[in-house]
Amino acid sequence: MDTEQLTQKILDGDRRALARAITLVESGRKDHRAKAGELLSELAKHKRQSLRIGLSGTPGVGKSTFIESFGMMLTGLGLRVAVLAVDPSSARSGGSILGDKTRMERLSRDKNAFIRPSPSQSHLGGVARRSREAVALCEAAGFDVVLIETVGVGQSETVVAEMSDLFLLLLAPAGGDELQGVKRGIMEMADLILVNKADGPLKPVATRTCADYAGALRLLRKRPQDPEGFPKALMVSAVEEHGLDKAWEEMQALAAWRRENGHWERRRADQACYWFDQEVRQALLARLETPDAKAQMAELAGTVASGGKSPGEAAQIMLQALGAA
Amino acid sequence: MDTEQLTQKILDGDRRALARAITLVESGRKDHRAKAGELLSELAKHKRQSLRIGLSGTPGVGKSTFIESFGMMLTGLGLRVAVLAVDPSSARSGGSILGDKTRMERLSRDKNAFIRPSPSQSHLGGVARRSREAVALCEAAGFDVVLIETVGVGQSETVVAEMSDLFLLLLAPAGGDELQGVKRGIMEMADLILVNKADGPLKPVATRTCADYAGALRLLRKRPQDPEGFPKALMVSAVEEHGLDKAWEEMQALAAWRRENGHWERRRADQACYWFDQEVRQALLARLETPDAKAQMAELAGTVASGGKSPGEAAQIMLQALGAA
Numbered sequence: 001m002d003t004e005q006l007t008q009k010i011l012d013g014d015r016r017a018l019a020r021a022i023t024l025v026e027s028g029r030k031d032h033r034a035k036a037g038e039l040l041s042e043l044a045k046h047k048r049q050s051l052r053i054g055l056s057g058t059p060g061v062g063k064s065t066f067i068e069s070f071g072m073m074l075t076g077l078g079l080r081v082a083v084l085a086v087d088p089s090s091a092r093s094g095g096s097i098l099g100d101k102t103r104m105e106r107l108s109r110d111k112n113a114f115i116r117p118s119p120s121q122s123h124l125g126g127v128a129r130r131s132r133e134a135v136a137l138c139e140a141a142g143f144d145v146v147l148i149e150t151v152g153v154g155q156s157e158t159v160v161a162e163m164s165d166l167f168l169l170l171l172a173p174a175g176g177d178e179l180q181g182v183k184r185g186i187m188e189m190a191d192l193i194l195v196n197k198a199d200g201p202l203k204p205v206a207t208r209t210c211a212d213y214a215g216a217l218r219l220l221r222k223r224p225q226d227p228e229g230f231p232k233a234l235m236v237s238a239v240e241e242h243g244l245d246k247a248w249e250e251m252q253a254l255a256a257w258r259r260e261n262g263h264w265e266r267r268r269a270d271q272a273c274y275w276f277d278q279e280v281r282q283a284l285l286a287r288l289e290t291p292d293a294k295a296q297m298a299e300l301a302g303t304v305a306s307g308g309k310s311p312g313e314a315a316q317i318m319l320q321a322l323g324a325a
Numbered sequence: 326m327d328t329e330q331l332t333q334k335i336l337d338g339d340r341r342a343l344a345r346a347i348t349l350v351e352s353g354r355k356d357h358r359a360k361a362g363e364l365l366s367e368l369a370k371h372k373r374q375s376l377r378i379g380l381s382g383t384p385g386v387g388k389s390t391f392i393e394s395f396g397m398m399l400t401g402l403g404l405r406v407a408v409l410a411v412d413p414s415s416a417r418s419g420g421s422i423l424g425d426k427t428r429m430e431r432l433s434r435d436k437n438a439f440i441r442p443s444p445s446q447s448h449l450g451g452v453a454r455r456s457r458e459a460v461a462l463c464e465a466a467g468f469d470v471v472l473i474e475t476v477g478v479g480q481s482e483t484v485v486a487e488m489s490d491l492f493l494l495l496l497a498p499a500g501g502d503e504l505q506g507v508k509r510g511i512m513e514m515a516d517l518i519l520v521n522k523a524d525g526p527l528k529p530v531a532t533r534t535c536a537d538y539a540g541a542l543r544l545l546r547k548r549p550q551d552p553e554g555f556p557k558a559l560m561v562s563a564v565e566e567h568g569l570d571k572a573w574e575e576m577q578a579l580a581a582w583r584r585e586n587g588h589w590e591r592r593r594a595d596q597a598c599y600w601f602d603q604e605v606r607q608a609l610l611a612r613l614e615t616p617d618a619k620a621q622m623a624e625l626a627g628t629v630a631s632g633g634k635s636p637g638e639a640a641q642i643m644l645q646a647l648g649a650a
Binding site: 041129132215269277283287312313315324 | 636
């Protein structure tokens with residue numbers, strides 16, 4: 001299929017063409033990269049936009065159940081929903097809930113939903129670009145909502161936040177000192193904190209957890225992109241499908257406010273600049289990603305850790321080896 | 326003075342030699358860099374260690390008063406104290422409290438204290454290396470405590486935390502929703518949060534602020550390098566010199582625990598590896614720091630922001646211009 005045909009089919013919302021195009025952007029082959037670039041340029045001309053919702057939550061918080069329930073609610077409202085995963089560590093096995101479509105059985109059969117697991121790449125930079133391009137393809141294919149989920153390994157939350165219009169943090173109820181730790185910076189990225197499992201015997205715990213996080217959110221610096229009262233902490237039950245409508249209402253209110261106040265477009269422009277900068281930097285740093293360079297960096301790091309060389313001396317050796325000193 | 330003489334004088338604790346050596350490591354001249362490298366290698370053989378205390382706090386929290394009172398208390402205990410600043414933005418004017426020694430009048434006259442303002446460099450990478458080397462010189466000169474302060478511009482807190490054994494965050498009392506925002510990730514870096522100005526009419530507010538931050542700290546993930554009860558939030562009054570002894574007690578307890586449990590040495594080794602890695606990366610990215618490259622990056626970013634080019638297309642153009650595509 002040539003680029004023109006593929007472009008048209010994607011614009012028509014053809015799911016198989018979309019899946020094929022995502023496979024194309026995920027490919028490392030040079031001719032595939034060239035074709036992917038062409039395709040993305042063509043599609044960009046149509047300037048279609050979805051609501052991009054980033055979602056982070058560690059394993060065990062009920063993320064797949066949440067995506068299933070929330071996604072079904074959205075398709076029930078007549079919306080088309082795409083679900084993508086950014087998961088640099090686990091490839092297709094293990095960590096990523098989306099590696100296992102059977103856990104989102106209803107949603108994966110819904111004709112208004114499209115689910116795509118994370119590309120199997122261990123390098124976060126590569127995953128980021130491929131995911132960003134997959135999001136652009138879903139937007140061009142006319143999805144109303146693109147949900148981008150991550151298990152939050154390393155910097156993957158930042159990656160997802162930088163390609164989302166709204167960023168949700170899903171947490172489980174936890175009591176007192178057992179409160180699950182919130183990773184560096186993630187609270188400040190969140191637009192909504194959703195405390196899941198607010199059902200059955202966990203409900204009182206969820207209520208307290210939610211109040212705790214609401215308090216913690218108030219301690220964070222006010223962000224210009226937030227109207228009064230945001231970021232918020234809410235309770236939901238993905239299993240009982242409670243609170244999902246309220247959460248969706250808040251997301252829409254926030255998105256509408258940001259659109260009206262210029263923050264939506266500004267954020268998208270800032271994100272595009274961020275990715276431009278990242279791509280340049282990653283390309284310059286790619287010399288450190290070869291097996292040889294990695295081995296030498298590891299060896300020198302060992303010498304530095306044991307005090308055999310200073311950081312500066314070791315850096316000089318490495319840069320000489322790279323021909324960059 | 327040749328390197329051998331300078332080495333000996335620094336080891337003898339000669340303040341003028343120390344000041345001269347810091348000027349040497351701050352220099353960008355190639356022959357100075359070579360001599361600085363030699364000097365640092367020589368001094369490293371003696372393996373002298375200080376307690377390195379990082380301190381962050383925005384202007385207005387009373388940081389200079391705190392450093393003065395805390396420093397005077399330490400010299401009163403017979404300890405030798407060096408104070409360094411990491412402040413990439415302001416050079417010698419404005420932001421940095423240490424730019425104005427008169428604000429630490431007593432401490433700057435104390436023969437057991439050594440105060441050095443931030444090097445005037447706008448590039449954080451450069452400031453980081455020079456500061457790290459200045460810390461090493463102070464350690465070699467036999468200071469018991471090296472206080473490294475930053476106003477917390479951009480990534481400067483990370484820079485300071487990565488060269489400190491303990492990291493303190495100094496905050497001012499603030500009521501309710503006016504609570505000053507805590508920047509991304511900084512709470513997670515802090516070993517102690519000190520709420521200053523716990524005196525006079527602000528005391529009740531300070532008490533509540535301290536409790537709020539103690540609560541927020543409990544929400545963070547437990548770190549392996551912390552004994553039970555850390556990180557802590559404490560109240561101090563730098564003006565009335567209250568709570569400084571208690572804060573020092575906590576710092577010593579934490580440092581002792583980390584030494585006994587292997588975290589001290591591991592952290593120093595990790596920090597050395599971090600700086601090795603950073604130096605290599607910064608050198609590879611240095612091509613983006615020339616005026617020409619900066620101008621072209623800015624121009625392309627403008628095109629990306631307005632939607633004229635995709636991030637990937639713009640990155641390709643930039644990399645070609647750098648001869649790195």
